[in-house]
Amino acid sequence: ALRLTVVFILSSLVYIVGHKRPWPATLPQELSALDISVRIRVDPEATFPVSTDFGRLVSATPAAVLFPSSNLDIMALLSFANESPRPFKVAPRGRGHSLRGRRSLARRTGGGHDTMATTLSRITVSSCQDGSDPQGSAYVDAGGEQLWADVLRETLKHGLAPKSWTDYLYLTVGGTLSNAGISGQAFRHGPQISTVYELDVITGKGEMKTCSKEHNSDLFYAVLGGLGQFGVITRARIALEPAPDNVKWVRLIYTDFAAFTKDQEYLISLDGRPTPGTNSTKSKGFDYVEGSVFLDRSPVSSWRSSFKPADSARINSLITKYGPVYCLEAGIYYRNASKFAAKKDLDRLLEELSFIPGMTFIIDIGYVRFLNRVCEGELQLRAQGLWDVPHPWLALFVPRSRISDFNARVFRRIIRENRSKGPILVYPVNRDSDPDEGVFYSVSLLWSATTETLEQLEAQNEEVLRFCNDEGIKVKQYLPHYEERSDWVKHFGAKWEVFLERKRKYDPKRILSPGQGIFTSSA
Ligand code: FAD
Numbered sequence: 001a002l003r004l005t006v007v008f009i010l011s012s013l014v015y016i017v018g019h020k021r022p023w024p025a026t027l028p029q030e031l032s033a034l035d036i037s038v039r040i041r042v043d044p045e046a047t048f049p050v051s052t053d054f055g056r057l058v059s060a061t062p063a064a065v066l067f068p069s070s071n072l073d074i075m076a077l078l079s080f081a082n083e084s085p086r087p088f089k090v091a092p093r094g095r096g097h098s099l100r101g102r103r104s105l106a107r108r109t110g111g112g113h114d115t116m117a118t119t120l121s122r123i124t125v126s127s128c129q130d131g132s133d134p135q136g137s138a139y140v141d142a143g144g145e146q147l148w149a150d151v152l153r154e155t156l157k158h159g160l161a162p163k164s165w166t167d168y169l170y171l172t173v174g175g176t177l178s179n180a181g182i183s184g185q186a187f188r189h190g191p192q193i194s195t196v197y198e199l200d201v202i203t204g205k206g207e208m209k210t211c212s213k214e215h216n217s218d219l220f221y222a223v224l225g226g227l228g229q230f231g232v233i234t235r236a237r238i239a240l241e242p243a244p245d246n247v248k249w250v251r252l253i254y255t256d257f258a259a260f261t262k263d264q265e266y267l268i269s270l271d272g273r274p275t276p277g278t279n280s281t282k283s284k285g286f287d288y289v290e291g292s293v294f295l296d297r298s299p300v301s302s303w304r305s306s307f308k309p310a311d312s313a314r315i316n317s318l319i320t321k322y323g324p325v326y327c328l329e330a331g332i333y334y335r336n337a338s339k340f341a342a343k344k345d346l347d348r349l350l351e352e353l354s355f356i357p358g359m360t361f362i363i364d365i366g367y368v369r370f371l372n373r374v375c376e377g378e379l380q381l382r383a384q385g386l387w388d389v390p391h392p393w394l395a396l397f398v399p400r401s402r403i404s405d406f407n408a409r410v411f412r413r414i415i416r417e418n419r420s421k422g423p424i425l426v427y428p429v430n431r432d433s434d435p436d437e438g439v440f441y442s443v444s445l446l447w448s449a450t451t452e453t454l455e456q457l458e459a460q461n462e463e464v465l466r467f468c469n470d471e472g473i474k475v476k477q478y479l480p481h482y483e484e485r486s487d488w489v490k491h492f493g494a495k496w497e498v499f500l501e502r503k504r505k506y507d508p509k510r511i512l513s514p515g516q517g518i519f520t521s522s523a
Helices: 035-039 071-083 148-156 173-177 217-223 257-269 309-322 336-351 367-371 373-383 400-418 454-470 485-506
Strands: 006-009 014-017 064-066 089-092 124-127 138-142 160-162 196-203 208-212 231-242 246-254 288-294 325-334 360-366 394-399 424-430 439-445 476-478
Touching (some): 035 071, 071 196, 071 231, 138 148, 138 160, 148 160, 148 173, 148 367, 173 231, 196 217, 217 231, 217 485, 246 336, 246 367, 257 288, 257 325, 257 439, 309 325, 336 360, 360 367, 367 373, 394 400, 400 424, 400 439
Parallel strands (some): 006 089
Antiparallel strands (some): 006 014, 014 064, 124 138, 138 231, 160 231, 196 208, 196 231, 246 325, 246 360, 288 325, 394 439, 394 476, 424 439
């Protein structure tokens, strides 16, 4: 348990993590003076079983929980923590789906998703097609505590949907915007943080501020991807686009990594421009591009993406013959009325790709079901008691120039020889900020561990990072986890000074989100 007097804040719940057990019998004295104390529970055991987050690798125990009735409660708590002679730490909690105690507890109320999360805000959709909105397009205002699944449900009522997603919808707006929120749409729209127009944020000093690219822009850019360090997101204004009805969900199999990545990079270059070399009509290309690696002796079907048994058998026969096999996963969005145009677009695209003939798996699926695929996998794993297990995940951004070295050593040797089990995602994303590289690869090793395999998987992740370091492959960890401050300084590189300056400005007492270990780690 953390030796911190920490108050966890979730826009709908507040956790207070106290001294080592046993719990303070009453609320820490300094808090009981506040009129919000009526909404603070000091018996987390009754409220929240001691547990960890999704990673189940770090255990933090709340000393108490605040159920704020409004953002004013959160402001009161944060300004009090900021002025208190004995400041206590505060961390916003979204859904508790972090991986290494980056916030508080994952709390499960048995099967299904947390039922506790009350919400403080409403989801309001504004479609300003009349140009009244400076941004000139439709947007949704959603609370930081809102689940993306609920945002989707509300926006679809208007025939609209957010442009960029994560592959799993039961994460909160505040949680994913504190990281990036990346998935198969990112090549076209950027990660979720790129689709935010405006935020309401309660800073570490308890001040409510509205920020955007034009207004309080340093706070805006600090909070987006800011790992919960600068303030609590209480509202995000997120860009919307007309929602499709269905998706042609395509999976194409390759044994040649170079052909696989060449096709992926070709597909992420398509963005409404005519396909080079043909005089066909505009090709909008795919709307979603990802990919995965199937290794020998690891099941082709997983919680991330399943195949029919006969299809799995055909893919496994390729794996037996050729070793690791690569699966390009893509989706073309379409309205019911344009089903045939989508089919034509898909047929033309497939003619240009070099997957193994006959190894194409195409399903027409509803848009919501497509976005919500991982949840179906979750329910299957839960039913088998395999969801709430340790998840030593490793997510990396790998430069395009080194992805084939990464494949040769990591996929085809380090992981293959260790017979690790779990989805391995690998897909390119456009990177405007770096004209030379232009593209980087998002690689996610999504392991589920048992007590027997956890140590081996952690050691294997270390071996992957050591290989990249020794070979000078400039990877960047996503959902980063570091033990030492010096590693955080290296992670942020030239941006560390800006990070530090914004921390001093918006959270001078370093109250917020201690679970990330940025300002609590040594050295
Ligand atoms: P929590 O874990 O509760 O909090 C995460 C961090 O955000 C903490 O530092 C916390 O302090 C901070 N925070 C939470 N709420 C707020 C707020 N309102 N204001 C400020 N800070 C806040 N990520 C992707 O990018 N793409 C994916 O496809 C993807 N798929 C995933 C699938 C699964 C099954 C899981 C478990 C995770 C996945 N993730 C993915 C990772 C996920 O985006 C992050 O772990 C995210 O932070 C979890 O959101 P949460 O609501 O659970 O936040």
